[in-house]
Amino acid sequence: MSNTNPTEHRLSDEGSAVKITPAAGAASSSIVDPVLECDNVDVFYGNFRAVTDVSMDFGINEITALIGPSGCGKSTLLRSLNRMNDLVDGARVTGRISFQGEDIYGPDVDAIEVRRRIGMVFQKPNPFPKSIYDNIAYGPRVIGMKPSNLDDLVEEALTKAALWDEVKDKLKQSAFGLSGGQQQRLCIARTIAVKPDIILMDEPCSALDPIATMRIEDLMVELKKDYTIVIVTHNMQQAARVADRTAFFTALADDTTGNRTGVLVEYDTTTKIFEDPSDQRTEDYISGRFG
Amino acid sequence: MSVFAPIGRHVGEGTIRGRARGGDSSASSILFLGVLWLSLFLAFAFLVTLIVTTVIEGSPRLNALLLTEFPASRPEEAGARPAILGSMMVIGFTALLTLPLGIAAGVHLEEFSDRNHWWNRIVELNVQNLAAVPSIVYGLLTLGALSAIGVKDKNIVIAGATALSLLILPVIIIVTREALRGVPIEIRQGSLALGATSLQTLFRQTLPSAVPGIATGSILALSRALGEAAPLLILGALVFVSFDPNGLLSGYTTLPIQIFNWTGRPQEEFHVLAAAASILLLILLLAMNAIAIVIRNRYQKRW
Numbered sequence: 001m002s003n004t005n006p007t008e009h010r011l012s013d014e015g016s017a018v019k020i021t022p023a024a025g026a027a028s029s030s031i032v033d034p035v036l037e038c039d040n041v042d043v044f045y046g047n048f049r050a051v052t053d054v055s056m057d058f059g060i061n062e063i064t065a066l067i068g069p070s071g072c073g074k075s076t077l078l079r080s081l082n083r084m085n086d087l088v089d090g091a092r093v094t095g096r097i098s099f100q101g102e103d104i105y106g107p108d109v110d111a112i113e114v115r116r117r118i119g120m121v122f123q124k125p126n127p128f129p130k131s132i133y134d135n136i137a138y139g140p141r142v143i144g145m146k147p148s149n150l151d152d153l154v155e156e157a158l159t160k161a162a163l164w165d166e167v168k169d170k171l172k173q174s175a176f177g178l179s180g181g182q183q184q185r186l187c188i189a190r191t192i193a194v195k196p197d198i199i200l201m202d203e204p205c206s207a208l209d210p211i212a213t214m215r216i217e218d219l220m221v222e223l224k225k226d227y228t229i230v231i232v233t234h235n236m237q238q239a240a241r242v243a244d245r246t247a248f249f250t251a252l253a254d255d256t257t258g259n260r261t262g263v264l265v266e267y268d269t270t271t272k273i274f275e276d277p278s279d280q281r282t283e284d285y286i287s288g289r290f291g
Numbered sequence: 292m293s294v295f296a297p298i299g300r301h302v303g304e305g306t307i308r309g310r311a312r313g314g315d316s317s318a319s320s321i322l323f324l325g326v327l328w329l330s331l332f333l334a335f336a337f338l339v340t341l342i343v344t345t346v347i348e349g350s351p352r353l354n355a356l357l358l359t360e361f362p363a364s365r366p367e368e369a370g371a372r373p374a375i376l377g378s379m380m381v382i383g384f385t386a387l388l389t390l391p392l393g394i395a396a397g398v399h400l401e402e403f404s405d406r407n408h409w410w411n412r413i414v415e416l417n418v419q420n421l422a423a424v425p426s427i428v429y430g431l432l433t434l435g436a437l438s439a440i441g442v443k444d445k446n447i448v449i450a451g452a453t454a455l456s457l458l459i460l461p462v463i464i465i466v467t468r469e470a471l472r473g474v475p476i477e478i479r480q481g482s483l484a485l486g487a488t489s490l491q492t493l494f495r496q497t498l499p500s501a502v503p504g505i506a507t508g509s510i511l512a513l514s515r516a517l518g519e520a521a522p523l524l525i526l527g528a529l530v531f532v533s534f535d536p537n538g539l540l541s542g543y544t545t546l547p548i549q550i551f552n553w554t555g556r557p558q559e560e561f562h563v564l565a566a567a568a569s570i571l572l573l574i575l576l577l578a579m580n581a582i583a584i585v586i587r588n589r590y591q592k593r594w
Contacts (some may be wrong), residue, residue: 057382084484116486126477129500139485142495187481194485 021198031245035060035228035241036081037116041095043073043080045088049254050076053095056247058198064271065239068249069285071263074232079247080202081230082118084109088240099198103279116143119191120241123203125183127175127190132158132167135175135186136228151194161189162219181212188219192227199223201231203240217242239270246273248282256277342573349566351400357567362549366560371568373532374549377448378575380536382517382547384452390509393460395457397467397505402493422461429457430522437526446527451538454522458514466508470501503590510583514576520547546572 034057043051051073058064066074076085083104085091096106104114128135136154140147147153154171158164165183167178175186184204192197201220205213213235220229220242233239240244247267251260266279277283284290360370400418404411433454437445474497482492528548536543544552546568553565 047467082484084480087480087483089405112486112488115484120480120484122477122484124477126475126481128478128481128496138482138495139487142482142485142487148326190481190485 029055031059031062034058036230037096037098037101038077038081039096039098041077041080041093041097041217043085044090044092044094046086046090048259049261051080052252054262054264055263056267058230059245060228061223061224061226062244063231063242065243065246066230066232066249067234067236067239067246067285068262068265069251069290070234071260071262072102072249072251074247074249075202076262078202078214078230078232079120082120082198082200083114084120086111092134096277103133114276116194117196118198118200119196120195121187121199121201121204124207125180125187127178127183127186130175131172132178133171135190136193139190143194143196157189157193160192160223161185162215162222163189179212180219181208181215183286184208184212184216185219188216188223192223196227198228198230201229203232203234206234213238236274243270246270248273248277248279248285250281250285306412317525345566345569345573347582349563349568349570352563352567353570357564357571362552363533366556366558366564369553369561369564371546371549371564371571373535374544374546374568375571377532377536377543378517378545378547380448381455381523381543382513384448384539385455385516386509386513387434388452388456389460389512392456393463393509394467395462395505396460397471398493399500400464401468401471402497418461418464425521426458426519427521427525430454430525432457433522435451444542447540448536448543450526451523451528451543451545454526455516455519457459458519458522459516462512462515463509466512467501467505468502470508471497473504474500505587506590507583507587510579510586514579514583517545517579518547518572518576520545520551523548524551546575 036058038054038056041051042049043053054073054077059225066078074076080091080093081097081104085093093105094157099114099118102110104118128138130138133154136157137150139145139152140150145153155164155168158167166182167186170177175183178186184207188199188204205216208216217238220231223229226229231239231243245268248265249262250265252263253260266273266282268275268278272278272284273282277286281290314592356368357370357377359372360368361372362374363369396418400411400415404414406412406415419578433450434445437450442450478496478500479492482496487495523545528544532542532544534542548570550568551567553568556562
């Protein structure tokens with residue numbers, strides 16, 4: 001990045017004892033076409049630094065998994081990728097997160113537009129208290145899309161989310177009548193309907209049973225053709241099954257303040273992370289010795 | 292030793308049959324349950340006695356004349372027509388004044404204001420406190436305000452509605468906030484994550500989901516205002532009104548004031564009239580509360 005980075009050298013300025021291990025595969029040349037780039041990203045809640053100095057790129061039409069123990073800042077990082085963190089009082093991001101080369105926290109950038117281009121699926125399925133049809137149509141309606149045929153758009157989104165066959169006869173029924181797995185696929189369909197470029201998923205299967213989880217995973221691999229997906233998961237097998245690249249985060253205690261902050265330990269292809277990790281902490285985590 | 296107990300695992304002595312100490316069937320539990328039932332019975336008994344005696348006393352005059360006639364010096368010809376119309380008019384204007392203001396204030400406090408800012412915390416604390424202020428204080432406040440702007444005749448519909456609005460405004464704000472708080476944060480996040488603005492999220496998701504709660508609370512607050520007499524008495528509403536109120540600046544009386552008026556008369560017949568009017572007021576209040584319950588049950592969302 002050519003622009004001056006205000007966060008440079010800040011760690012040493014503050015006398016912080018956090019040791020940042022350079023991420024082995026971060027920004028490796030193997031990501032030819034990054035759609036989303038993080039450069040020296042810190043995320044703060046008030047004075048608390050939840051994430052420290054993350055630099056990583058997300059490849060287009062790839063699934064990137066963020067794994068690590070609780071409190072390692074992976075969800076926080078995910079939420080700052082589409083400015084959902086703006087909604088938390090006192091949350092702020094330093095460093096640079098760029099989407100297609102543009103700083104998403106830049107002065108001329110509207111968070112609303114960022115969230116439209118970078119959609120999000122949440123941990124707990126959160127359908128709106130509306131019909132299945134209206135759940136899908138909500139996004140296109142509020143962002144002022146003028147599809148030639150809304151019905152077709154709804155069908156397309158539900159088809160892409162592998163839900164159409166199950167709900168095509170009950171589109172006018174409440175979304176609350178669906179099972180948990182169906183609700184989550186509905187939420188994915190809802191996100192697809194506004195035609196985003198990236199879909200962020202925050203532990204999308206943690207509230208689902210194994211069968212429903214499997215269907216969501218199949219769906220993710222299918223969606224990869226059209227979208228870039230970033231997924232936070234506690235399930236390492238899930239990361240191993242679906243992700244092209246995996247980033248391992250952990251929480252380090254700052255010696256001066258005692259606060260724990262999330263750091264990126266290692267970022268590489270999923271195969272490399274799971275078969276031949278270069279950092280001992282990654283190996284300990286994925287082999288179940290820690291976390 | 293049971294074959295199912297793994298070696299080394301502790302298996303407790305004794306049986307699980309019989310009564311547990313301090314359980315539901317112990318003496319202290321039964322005694323406590325008895326006290327609860329007694330409390331409920333006493334509260335209920337007072338209410339029933341009150342309603343039954345009022346109905347018995349007022350039933351001779353609970354007829355069409357009560358609804359159609361104006362107050363008169365001869366009790367057999369007197370009715371509560373202007374009081375019924377006055378009550379409806381004052382409550383109607385109270386609703387018009389309070390609901391937009393109260394709901395907007397509640398939405399701002401709950402959805403948009405920075406809760407950690409000292410100013411918002413003071414506002415919040417004050418709203419809570421204002422909800423507990425005696426109604427007569429609001430009457431005095433309105434009286435003082437009207438005097439300050441030089442209104443001589445304070446027995447007008449808009450003055451009464453203003454006093455009652457001030458009285459229930461904090462309640463409306465609080466129920467709006469409670470109703471909004473009942474809408475899960477996930478709904479707001481889901482909407483915003485699709486690229487909706489915060490206003491779209493408010494008007495298309497949060498507020499519609501909160502409407503049943505707001506409606507229920509507002510109707511209950513309005514029914515409280517309907518039964519109020521004190522602030523209106525301060526404003527001089529206790530007059531002999533023998534015409535229908537016809538506008539914001541019209542003189543008026545309301546049912547509670549009419550009841551108060553008749554109760555103060557020496558003739559026994561007026562006391563019967565007062566009882567009959569009380570029944571009418573009770574029916575109105577019960578009807579409003581019933582509407583609130585119906586709205587709550589029909590539209591309440593379960594998350």
